[in-house]
Amino acid sequence: MKGLILADVKIIRMMDKTLENGYSDSVPVYIDKNGEISNNSSTITKEEFSLLQKYTMRLLKQISKEILSGNINIKPFYNTKTKKTPCSYCEYKAICGFNTKLAKNDYMYINFDSKEEVLESIKKGENRSEKS
Ligand code: SF4
Structure with missing residues (x-):
């Protein structure tokens, strides 16, 4: 998916239930090893x-x-x-x-x-x- 997503790890993980860290396969987000949303993610x-x-x-x-x-x-x-x-x-x-x-x-x-x-x-x- 493209577009913007709410910058909330809980919500992101609800949208991609397989995402631990790294790039998501379904939403434009990168979660780092500390569980934080990376700056190059499409989040606001x-x-x-x-x-x-x-x-x-x-x-x-x-x-x-x-x-x-x-x-x-x-x-x-x-x-x-x-x-x-x-x-x-x-x-x-x-x-x-x-x-x-x-x-x-x-x-x-x-x-x-x-x-x-x-x-x-x-x-x-x-x-x-x-x-x-
Ligand atoms: S100006 Fe608008 S309506 Fe006309 S052809 Fe281009 S996109 Fe279509």
């Missing part, structure tokens, strides 16, 4: 989850307001790492009107900052959708 604290939930709700409200005020710009994301967009496999390509062959396209560029950088910028109150 309960407080950080709460922060992400609040940020996501704020972002959804902002997007909703923009749509309701008439902003229906087509702006698919562009993965700056893989240089790919969802348009290459999207089932709505024929009807949405976004032309991927145009040189000047308006994409939402996604930068893959580290987990710590993302959480830090959210804590500072930055709008990550404008950080492109």
Whole structure:
């Protein structure tokens, strides 16, 4: 599985009952010999989850307001790492009107900052959708 997991060894071991220490086969977590969660695991604290939930709700409200005020710009994301967009496999390509062959396209560029950088910028109150 990919994604974030609560940084709680008890919960991690409930999700992977075979995990003693080392890398889990089913969740993106490494437990060291002392039974601690390694820093390179995809875990965040309960407080950080709460922060992400609040940020996501704020972002959804902002997007909703923009749509309701008439902003229906087509702006698919562009993965700056893989240089790919969802348009290459999207089932709505024929009807949405976004032309991927145009040189000047308006994409939402996604930068893959580290987990710590993302959480830090959210804590500072930055709008990550404008950080492109
Ligand atoms: S083809 Fe259109 S609807 Fe599909 S991802 Fe691209 S912009 Fe969005």
